[in-house]
Amino acid sequence: MIAWLFDPSHWTGQTGIWIRVVEHLAYSGITLAFAMAIGLPLGLYIGHTGRGRVVMAGIANALRALPTLGLLILGVLIISPVITNDLAFTLPCIIVLVILAIPPIMTNTFAGVAAVPEEIKQAGYGMGMTSRQVLWQVELPNALPLIVAGIRSSALQVIATATVAAYVSLGGLGRYLIDGLATQDYAQMAAGSLLVVILAVLVEIALVGVQTLIVSPGVSARKLRLTNARSARAAQRAESDERGTGPSAAGTSGTTDQEMAHR
Amino acid sequence: MTAGIAAASLSGGASLNAAGNVSLNWLGSNAGEIVSMFVHHIVLSGIPTLAGLIIALPIGAFANRYRWAYTPTITIAGLFYTLPSLAVFVLLPLVLGTKILDPLNVIIALIIYTLALLVRVVADGLASVPEETVQAAEAMGYRSVRRFLTVDLPIAAPVILAGLRVASVANVSILSVAALLGIPQLGQLFTEGFQLDFYAPIIAGIVLTVFLAFVFDGIIVVAERLMTPWKRARTEEVTA
Numbered sequence: 001m002i003a004w005l006f007d008p009s010h011w012t013g014q015t016g017i018w019i020r021v022v023e024h025l026a027y028s029g030i031t032l033a034f035a036m037a038i039g040l041p042l043g044l045y046i047g048h049t050g051r052g053r054v055v056m057a058g059i060a061n062a063l064r065a066l067p068t069l070g071l072l073i074l075g076v077l078i079i080s081p082v083i084t085n086d087l088a089f090t091l092p093c094i095i096v097l098v099i100l101a102i103p104p105i106m107t108n109t110f111a112g113v114a115a116v117p118e119e120i121k122q123a124g125y126g127m128g129m130t131s132r133q134v135l136w137q138v139e140l141p142n143a144l145p146l147i148v149a150g151i152r153s154s155a156l157q158v159i160a161t162a163t164v165a166a167y168v169s170l171g172g173l174g175r176y177l178i179d180g181l182a183t184q185d186y187a188q189m190a191a192g193s194l195l196v197v198i199l200a201v202l203v204e205i206a207l208v209g210v211q212t213l214i215v216s217p218g219v220s221a222r223k224l225r226l227t228n229a230r231s232a233r234a235a236q237r238a239e240s241d242e243r244g245t246g247p248s249a250a251g252t253s254g255t256t257d258q259e260m261a262h263r
Numbered sequence: 264m265t266a267g268i269a270a271a272s273l274s275g276g277a278s279l280n281a282a283g284n285v286s287l288n289w290l291g292s293n294a295g296e297i298v299s300m301f302v303h304h305i306v307l308s309g310i311p312t313l314a315g316l317i318i319a320l321p322i323g324a325f326a327n328r329y330r331w332a333y334t335p336t337i338t339i340a341g342l343f344y345t346l347p348s349l350a351v352f353v354l355l356p357l358v359l360g361t362k363i364l365d366p367l368n369v370i371i372a373l374i375i376y377t378l379a380l381l382v383r384v385v386a387d388g389l390a391s392v393p394e395e396t397v398q399a400a401e402a403m404g405y406r407s408v409r410r411f412l413t414v415d416l417p418i419a420a421p422v423i424l425a426g427l428r429v430a431s432v433a434n435v436s437i438l439s440v441a442a443l444l445g446i447p448q449l450g451q452l453f454t455e456g457f458q459l460d461f462y463a464p465i466i467a468g469i470v471l472t473v474f475l476a477f478v479f480d481g482i483i484v485v486a487e488r489l490m491t492p493w494k495r496a497r498t499e500e501v502t503a
Contacts, residue, residue, distance in 0.1 A: 001357070065432050065476035067439035070453045070469040077460065160347030164440055168457065177349060181443065190357055193350035204345045 001190040010191075015175070017195065024172035024199060027165075028158045031094055035101035035154060040147070042102075043109025047143070048135045056110060060103040068161050071096045076168040089169035097161055101154045108150025112143025141216050148211040155207060159200050173199065286463035293464075297452070301471055304448040307441075308434045311370050312479070315377025316427055322378070323385025324411065337383050344379035348372065348437045352444055369441045376437060377430045384426030388419035417490060424487045431479040439472055449475075 004010060011017045046052050072093060079092035116139050124138040140147075166174025176192025179185075290297070326336040355361070355368040392415050400414040416423075442450025452468030 061432075062473075064429075065436060065473045067436045067450065067453070067469060067472045069439050069442065069450055070465055070472065073453050073457045074462070074465050074469070077457070077462065077465070156345050156347075160349070163347050163349045164443070167443055167454075174349070177353060178443070186363070189353050193347075193353040196347050196350040197354070200345045200347055200350075201342070204342075 001187045001194065004187040004191045005194070020171065020173045020175060021195070021199065024159070024162055024174075024196075027090075027094065027097070027162050027170060027172055028155065028203075031097040031101055031158045031162075032151070032155055034094075034098045035105055035158075036151065038098070039102040039105030039150075039154075040109055043106040043147075043150075044113060044135065044140070046106075047110040047113025048131075048139060050114075053110070056106060060107045063100065063103050066100075068096070068100060069164055069167070071100070072161075072165050072168050090171075093162075093165040093168060093170040097158055097165065100161060101158050104154040104157065105147075105150045108153075109143065109147045112146030112150075113139045115146065116142045142219055144215045144219065145211065148207070148215065152204060152207045152211070155203055156200055159196070159203060163196050286466075289461070289463045290467060297467065297471070300447060300449050300451055301475070304435070304438060304472070304475060307366060307369055307446075307448050308373065308431070308438045308475070309479070311373030312377055312427070312431045312434050314370075315374045315381055315430065316423075318374065319378050319381035319385050320416075322382050324389060324415075326382065326386040327389040333386060337386065340379050340382040342379075343375050346375075348376070348440050349443060351375070352441055364445060366446055369438065369446055373434045373437065377434065380430045380433070381423070381426050385419070385423055388422030388426075389415055391422060392418045420490050421487060421494065424483055424490075428480050428483045431483060432476045435472060435476040435479060439468070 013019070042056070046056050075092035075096040076089060079095070080088040083091060113135075120142065121134055121138060124134040129137065162170060162172050163174035163177060166172060166178045173192055173196045176195070177189050180187075180189030180192060322336065322340075326333045351372045352368055353363070355372055356363045356365065359368065359371065361367050396414065396418060397410075400410050405414055438448055439450030439453065441448065442452075442454045445451075449468050449472050452464040452471075456462065456465035456468070
């Protein structure tokens with residue numbers, strides 16, 4: 001694997017590592033852009049109005065259970081015969097990837113907006129803000145940490161699934177795994193896998209960096225987070241006192257993954 | 264012939280029916296094989312989910328008990344979740360010294376994913392146990408392991424089991440990717456369907472995978488109801 005990675009001929013040309021990395025990032029970026037364009041407004045709308053929560057949770061749960069490999073193959077078998085140009089295999093992959101990338105973004109955006117404390121929203125309305133202003137100036141900034149967390153988990157999922165999509169002819173680093181498998185070239189497979197892992201971790205680190213840049217210090221400040229945690233715990237205790245129950249799953253803190261937003 | 268069916272089924276509803284009959288025949292004649300794949304899928308996704316839960320409990324308890332350990336433990340666990348599954352399936356044999364077709368690779372990979380999800384959930388679930396409850400338990404003489412098993416864990420159960428539901432469903436669907444390496448389970452229906460250019464195995468695979476995910480999910484929901492009788496008594500009132 002190491003020898004394969006350090007062979008200069010594997011880094012250049014049409015099937016070279018650089019081209020594959022760029023392809024992988026391009027497909028993932030395009031997918032993420034579409035998923036954000038659909039998931040963010042939907043999540044904001046559902047979070048702000050409270051409408052359609054049950055439908056959203058149902059769709060998100062159902063999509064999570066669907067096997068990605070099956071969807072990719074089904075997508076290619078259904079769509080590619082209809083398309084005659086170069087996109088015949090790429091387009092169905094991108095469509096399936098977008099469908100899978102929407103739920104984490106949408107449910108996290110919803111959860112972020114829904115988790116903004118009622119008093120903070122009331123303060124906004126009390127200052128004479130319109131519903132739209134409260135959404136943009138109060139709910140959105142407060143929800144940003146969770147929203148970005150959703151985008152992060154979505155991005156990782158797309159990078160991972162794009163690897164699988166190489167099986168149905170998508171380019172990118174997954175090609176090394178699939179081609180290596182076909183030719184029994186284990187060094188190539190392992191090197192490709194390592195490159196995907198490195199890419200995923202680098203993207204995750206970059207997105208964490210973006211998160212610290214765009215989240216308002218007023219929201220991300222450690223001091224505030226501690227107060228929030230304390231008040232959340234107090235609220236939870238009050239709630240459980242009232243219901244005479246133990247802590248409910250709904251009150252779990254720090255559930256940044258989309259996965260938890262479905263409750 | 265199969266390519267013809269795929270092409271014909273795209274052109275209209277009438278030919279879809281014809282394809283449907285062929286599909287039923289295909290399912291009938293391959294029933295034995297499909298059942299065997301299904302059983303493999305249950306084992307290969309069920310064992311890692313259970314094992315992951317058992318391993319996550321002490322790690323999560325450790326992260327919750329020692330403040331300094333929380334952030335590093337959660338960060339490392341979270342980092343594992345960033346690893347793409349197919350890459351992990353391929354790289355694990357290098358780390359473990361196993362063969363690439365060894366089901367052990369898949370089991371360990373899914374245990375890693377389960378841990379990545381559950382360690383945080385266990386720590387946060389235990390953190391949500393009210394201080395008064397802990398004090399009451401201590402005052403009644405409940406100590407260390409006994410308190411953990413009979414007081415902390417049942418109270419944290421709803422949170423932990425909510426996480427386990429996510430992990431079990433994720434494991435069922437991640438496992439199908441292992442078909443690309445030729446490890447027998449329901450994902451093979453997808454690769455077979457792709458090679459034959461034939462919908463029936465793919466749709467059967469998707470339906471069975473989703474069905475299994477719902478079965479696991481249902482089992483955990485029932486387990487939660489059994490483990491938290493106090494919750495049911497009150498929530499019925501609240502929702503009524």
